[in-house]
Amino acid sequence: MEKTKHIPSLTVKHFVFVFFIISLFFPLIQQHLKLIKEKPLEGFFNIEDYPTLAIDKWKNGEFQKQFETAYNDQIGFHDFFIELQSQINYSLFKISKIQSVVVGKNGYLYVRNYIDAVNGNDFMGSAYINLQIEKAKVVDSILKQKNITLVFAIAPGKGSFFPEYIPDAHKTNNHPDSTNYACYKKAFAKSSLNFLDLREYFLKIKDTCRYPLFSKAGVHWSEYASYIAIDTFKNYLEQIQKISLNKVTIKDYNFEFPARPSDYDAANLMNTFSIIPHYKMSYFSFKYNFAPLSKTQKLLVVGDSYYSCIKETKIPYYIFDTVEYRLYNKPEMNKRNDAEKYSTILILGTDGTLNQYPYNFIDQLYEHYSSYDQNYKNLKLKEFRMYTHKVLENIEKNKKWKNLMLKNAKKKNINPTEEFVNNAIWLYYNQ
Template sequence: MRKEGIKRWILGFFMVIITYPIIETFIPVRLAGQVNRADLTSNLLPFNAETWFSGDFQSTFERYMNDNIGLFPLFIRIHNQIEYTLFGNTYTGNVVEGKEGYLYEQIYIDSYFGEDFKGLSVIEKNTAQLKELQDKLESKGQYLMFCLAAGKSTYFPEYLPYSQEKDSTNYEYYSKEFVKQGVNHINANPWFLKMKDSLGYLLYPQYGIHWSHYGAMLVTDSIVKYMEKGTGWDLPNMAITQLNYSPVARYYDNDIAHSLNLFYEVQPEPMIYPDFEWRGEKGDKPRKLLIIGDSFTWDIFENSRIGEECFHNVQFWFYNQTVHRDVKTEGSENNGLPTLTRHLDFYKIMQEYDAFLIVSNEPNLSSFGWGFAKDALSILEDPNYRPRERNNEYLRDQAKNKKEWREALTHQAKERDITLDSMINIYLHDPNYTP
């Protein structure tokens, strides 16, 4: 009888193990947690005739089941932890582990070694175009400047996972051409390298791909001072009042580590998180700043308070594509359905804004300014000019698979009594689109 009882317990145990994944798939117990970044790939479209016959429901259902089957996050974490701990392997995009555990993204390494070099003639032409825009804006009392963001591979080449012969780089030649042609700019790389002996990882964290929050605040202060010097404007200035060390990384300082999907999030040495205040008055003239930038801009836009206490208004065009006005804090970007730059009156924007700032890291120099200088010159010559649409396939994929985007567009489709696909087409292609 005792043996029969043991057999029943063993059978029951294995039945629970076998059936639990199915239970968790349909009941949101989620004892194993959630896979980071899964929200971009595992959203299930509603089942109806439109999604069925288009095949969209089937494709999202397959991804949803793969990503959300019970204990899936647990198995992912077990796999990733073993690979990371024993072999130094990572399974997040193009992340690679360098020496002493430093994490990099492959595109930054490729750019550092010059594998994306566009050629001197292209760089000279792009720089001349930027200088032409700068001069035209200056004649109208406006200001344009460029920020060359510091790169992790340039800052920490000693921790790269491998070495190879370094070729010509976009960063090297753009930094020379900017000086040669007189482009307003700040170059964060040599400045960061000068501070490296004293600040080290405090400017570039071990497990982050972007400059640290402290570094971003220093860059913000330098941008404002450079702009003051170039324009004669009297803008409020950032004053750091206290340096606080934290053993837990904040803002974007641990962004790669957060995405590794391990059982525990690896942490760098204590990081600096400064207290600061803006000193001075914004003045009577409501100065407005437009930033066109990549992900290195987020910390500046969200957490420096530059749009609240320095300028009267700051708008951020992420990759010259999505428009961001609402400021979030603590490294939390606004994930709602964004206005696209193609939805705006570009000519009106060029008339209204006093200053224009382009922020680009090293890999993105191969997509120099994402066409902003060319489009701005064209719109100043012809107010009816419409910039070329870019990245439609990416935007369509986001609209279908990113939860907040899809929900907003589904709601708009119901209000207009049209299909989701039709609504997405309006969102992407109708110049008169309004939410």
Template sequence: MHLKRTLFALLLAALCLPALQAKFGLLPIRPLEGWFVVSPHPELSYEALRNNEYQPKLEAYLQDRLGFRSALVRLNYQVAYSVFDVIRAKALIRGYNDVLFQDWPIDSYYGRDYVGDTMIRQWVRKMKVVQDSLTQRGVLFVFAIAPNKAAYYPEYIPEAWRGPRKTSNYWSTVREMQRQGIHLLDFSALFRQKKDTVSYPLFPRGGTHWSGYGTTLAADTLLHYLEQRGHFDIPDYRVNGRDIVDTTRGYDADIATALNLMVKPQPFRMAYPRLEYLDPKPGQKKPNVLIIGDSFVWSFIDFYDFFPRLFDPKSTFWYYHRRVGWPGQAPLLQNVGTGADVSRLDRKAELEHRDVVLVLYAEYNLNQLDHGFTHHTYPFYERLSSTDSARVGVITQEIRADWGLMSRLHQEAIASGENFDTYIREKALNRFEAEQ
């Protein structure tokens, strides 16, 4: 009888503990990490109850906040990873030698997301107009391609994800930019060139971005390139040794962290240079730079402080050409939905009062070209002959005569925050480009 009561008490405690943990936080539990959305508390209404919408939303809300949930999820994921070689996190892949990948960089490496020569050629032609127009206004334009971990470590891609290599957005973009004379800084080629000569990893085992060591290599190359092209002398910094460690810093375990394991995979031995930024000398200049790009930019901003320390304080980062992400905003995914909306800025004025406009996207993000930067900037500087202008005018009238199309474009313009007449003009120019 005593044993039964003890077992019953233990069972009752086991049932009550999650609720008590959720309410009072009895034990410190590490929350889950990575990109996911916690279910909000649903709004109670008669319609939601009648349509059976409230109940499942409430269940999801309570489930996300169940006591010890994150610890149990980590235990489940750890067993799957260590015993069954299965990754529970979405879109993450365990390669050979425990090197971790995301799936879309692998697809990019094999050319599975190729957008086609025609689209890339039209995009680069418009970019050349933007570059030349900014040059006439004393603004240096540079397009930089950050490397793809899958292209850097193809030997670690698991067999199930391999396949024939086709024409990729990267190779087509590089070829077309070189042909048309775009100021191109190809970090992808640089990293592959350095792979067999560097002493420490340029990509971490458990991260998707360039390592801290790789960041310093990229920054040194970028700064010298800007000095050469822009004809100005940026303040100096020096390296005062390196920390050689078996742990990671900054973003060097971003994929491993997103696995939500109890014990992260062992990283490579990493090197983290110790930097000292020197006071500007007479004649040196901190350039005013507008950066448009993806998450690879953050390593220059809040890992090693290259941009805050060496660029003018008025410099700005447009994260994916959507939000103003720096200065004053949180990095990476946490800044989505915060900061000024780029579409509401006077973008032409923002471009033309800079010393440098730097566009930097990872190799695997080229399937989205430059996420609308050239598309929205080209109309500021388009230079068409009288014959071409007349043809664009005819196309514009054809678009305006199609009421169904006009209704759809009106909704798209509202959703994107664009002026309606400007949006129609862009569509006419795109159709004109397709005819060329």
């Protein structure tokens, strides 16, 4: 009797134990046999390769480290496990552990650097920004003599457009006026430079717009916002150049759900199983009214990814004769000193990249033109940039120095970054 009781008990336990052990082999089996088709992950990420065995690498542990990373990256169900983790984070806590994505109130998604910009965490300080404006003035005055129009534009990032949905935990702006945007706006207002404040304009029309200017689950502005932006720029140009450019109007539109990938890219990056809730987005076809232009219009745009959205609409190619786009963070901006080929140069920035504004382009043109202008020649831009960069690096490395800077920033009630940059500038001029 006791025996008959004992056997089934053992059978269940054996079955469960064996099932667990086999389960531990599942990922390895899947890795090699690919029995179940997995949905590939969205976004760009590195998958470590298995290292080749070398004695030196083995001795210093580099081989083992790389092998373990490769094993983790290439294991079967890797993508499933990541999606599961993402889904749990989103469903249970309404958060994203993907470093760059922040889940805001009401499910609005943000990319972190746009929130940092609103918080002023990347504020470069007024000394640095005024220096950029001074350089821009030199470049602008020279370009003007060559009949080239230089326009600076700042567009809203998603953080500044939807500040109301930024999660409270991320609202760490202790100095509301110390943002790159606020400082540039003030500096542009004081100068005679052409400045188009798209951010202010978009916030003005935000509540009255017929179609969404930003999506809930995307990083950038919508197709409609791109249209409004390029149309506003066109009108601005017509006004300052006293010319007439080709007109583009909306022909037709439709609402789509789910939104197209361009309006769902932040959500895609989260890699959840389920669709992240968002609203319908509008997509357009445009009508183009061509008329011969009085003068050949060649446009050069230097901008961040927000201009890519405008480029996608293809509208600029109907307004201007030629359009060239240079991404803001490329090292060679003024290649072959060809800026003078264009009739108009637009430098378009958004919150997230304003800490690098007006990008290498103005720096390089300034360097090129500084020989024309004796007043600014002594700035020795190249050395200045290298020096300040070095100082910033040293501050980061030296905990005592960094602590002192942070203490000073606290005393002066300014952001730490501003204090670092000011310190670097001061050292440059005084050492």
